[in-house]
Amino acid sequence: MSVKSATNDRPNVIWVFGDQHRAQALGCNGDGNVHTPNIDNLAAGGVHFNRALSGFPLCCPTRGSLMTGRYPHHCVPGHEHRLPEEQPTIAHVLNDEGYETAYFGKWHLDGFRENQGRAAYHIVPPERRGGFRHWIGYENNNSPWDCWVHGGAGEDAFHYRLPGFETDELTNLFVEYIRERGEEKKSGAGRPFFAVLSAQAPHNPYMAPEVFRGKHTSGSVELRPNVPPIARVREEARTNLAGYYAMIENLDWNLGRIREALSAADLDLDTHVVFFSDHGDMHGSHGQFHKTSPWEEAIRVPFVIGGERPFYGRTTGVSRALLNHVDVAPTTLGLCGVAVPEWMEGTDYSSHRLPDRAGNGAEEPDSAYLQSVVPTGHGHSVDKPWRGIVTNDGWKYVCFEGVSWLMFDLNEDPYELANMAHNSLYAGKRAELLGKLKAWIERTGDSFALPEQ
Known part of the structure; x- marks a missing residue:
């Protein structure tokens, strides 16, 4: 040019x-x-x-x-x-x-x-x-x-x-x-x-x-x-x-x-x-x-x-x-x-x-995409790939391949002390966040095996 x-x-x-x-x-x-x-x-x-x-x-x-x-x-x-x-x-x-x-x-x-x-x-x-x-x-x-x-x-x-x-x-x-x-x-x-x-x-x-x-x-x-x-x-x-x-x-x-x-x-x-x-x-x-x-x-x-x-x-x-x-x-x-x-x-x-x-x-998107694509293997680091999102309404969801890992309502829990990722009371919210994460993966051409639910 x-x-x-x-x-x-x-x-x-x-x-x-x-x-x-x-x-x-x-x-x-x-x-x-x-x-x-x-x-x-x-x-x-x-x-x-x-x-x-x-x-x-x-x-x-x-x-x-x-x-x-x-x-x-x-x-x-x-x-x-x-x-x-x-x-x-x-x-x-x-x-x-x-x-x-x-x-x-x-x-x-x-x-x-x-x-x-x-x-x-x-x-x-x-x-x-x-x-x-x-x-x-x-x-x-x-x-x-x-x-x-x-x-x-x-x-x-x-x-x-x-x-x-x-x-x-x-x-x-x-x-x-x-x-x-x-x-x-x-x-x-x-x-x-x-x-x-x-x-x-x-x-x-x-x-x-x-x-x-x-x-x-x-x-x-x-x-x-x-x-x-x-x-x-x-x-x-x-x-x-x-x-x-x-x-x-x-x-x-x-x-x-x-x-x-x-x-x-x-x-x-x-x-x-x-x-x-x-x-x-x-x-x-x-x-x-x-x-x-x-x-x-x-x-x-x-x-x-x-x-x-x-x-x-x-x-x-x-x-x-x-x-x-x-x-x-x-x-x-x-x-x-x-x-x-x-x-x-x-x-x-x-x-x-x-x-x-x-x-x-x-x-402007309604959420932000989180990734760890290639882990470092260093000490004090998570040694598995993960994907996640943070939403405009204050939720965070993160998963490893095939399994949910973290899920927080940051509005009521800003210090992330109560993990809801495997709490059945929040199954509907988890499914919603999984759907948003799947959309991010597709939109960005990423490749990652998400949990089924």
């Missing part, structure tokens, strides 16, 4: 997203353990999707869906699976619309496997960087004070160690990119841009700079009511959460730096700021840790569309839409006023921020 000429009235969009940041761990969502003033302010001045979720709570599949708007079984079906080179991404679409596109941080889409060595030293070749014109990142890294980034190509290729804490240093690079876009705008040569900051935080290991870590101790952490009274589980949860909350507060501080940079560059009135996470983290709820589980702590994520400009009919407040991981790319294109390509499978929810868009005419 030919590149269209950019128009000055098209907005910029930036994504700022973390890894394993569960929706419950926000000040604006009522968690007294953590202070997130910048995220809270973004939500207060924007639209807070307080039921957003990650339909496959695992890094690589979710990231594939974020980039492509496609379900994992059509794109990146499991952990350490590569994004297909022939698969276009949101960057390709926006490149063709005259946007500058940039990516900073964790990629985790090049199929590098743990048994191949340290992912931080793996070089993602330029042709496998998702079409982003400017790319500084790394495949994966689980050592926040020893992070290596690379980019460029040929004689301009580089690979170096960041000098400080990973999230801070990535933000430094991101802020410099914003400053450069501001200088271009002043010169009259600026084009709209789409830029992504993908931070590893608050992914384990749960550690943060002293100024943030010093505010949290394991003894001061208040656990969720669904963490069982098992000493081992509660001790691990408290220890991990002390670092987890410190990492979130550091990420929040860096979001504040980004917004200040936008203002200093005179770009704050032209830019949508989208804050979210790839998936959540269990932290002891139901005796589980980390991800890959369909409970609320693993699938619910922060999702805020904000930015300074309140005019052009922008909506503020709370949206109850079940925005899923496949919806992020279509929604972003909607914010830019760009048509969603047919190969994207998600829904454009931009009308919740820009009502005049009216969802580009697409009907």
Whole structure:
């Protein structure tokens, strides 16, 4: 496709997203353990999707869906699976619309496997960087004070160690990119841009700079009511959460730096700021840790569309839409006023921020599809494939192949303490939810053996 000429009235969009940041761990969502003033302010001045979720709570599949708007079984079906080179991404679409596109941080889409060595030293070749014109990142890294980034190509290729804490240093690079876009705008040569900051935080290991870590101790952490009274589980949860909350507060501080940079560059009135996470983290709820589980702590994520400009009919407040991981790319294109390509499978929810868009005419689904396509086999993970749904009326149903597993009425049971999956009093509701799940499997071209009833 030919590149269209950019128009000055098209907005910029930036994504700022973390890894394993569960929706419950926000000040604006009522968690007294953590202070997130910048995220809270973004939500207060924007639209807070307080039921957003990650339909496959695992890094690589979710990231594939974020980039492509496609379900994992059509794109990146499991952990350490590569994004297909022939698969276009949101960057390709926006490149063709005259946007500058940039990516900073964790990629985790090049199929590098743990048994191949340290992912931080793996070089993602330029042709496998998702079409982003400017790319500084790394495949994966689980050592926040020893992070290596690379980019460029040929004689301009580089690979170096960041000098400080990973999230801070990535933000430094991101802020410099914003400053450069501001200088271009002043010169009259600026084009709209789409830029992504993908931070590893608050992914384990749960550690943060002293100024943030010093505010949290394991003894001061208040656990969720669904963490069982098992000493081992509660001790691990408290220890991990002390670092987890410190990492979130550091990420929040860096979001504040980004917004200040936008203002200093005179770009704050032209830019949508989208804050979210790839998936959540269990932290002891139901005796589980980390991800890959369909409970609320693993699938619910922060999702805020904000930015300074309140005019052009922008909506503020709370949206109850079940925005899923496949919806992020279509929604972003909607914010830019760009048509969603047919190969994207998600829904454009931009009308919740820009009502005049009216969802580009697409009907919003009455439920969201949940999947674990290829299990990781890692510890603290569910080692069987599963499928499920969450409905607009507040029900969740999940099954293994051939057998029901979980069923909750989230309206009366938000902590998922009463499993109704095998309660005969709810047989009718189970049949209804099974029918909805079957429709999702057929609609998305998935393959999974559902229970008979």
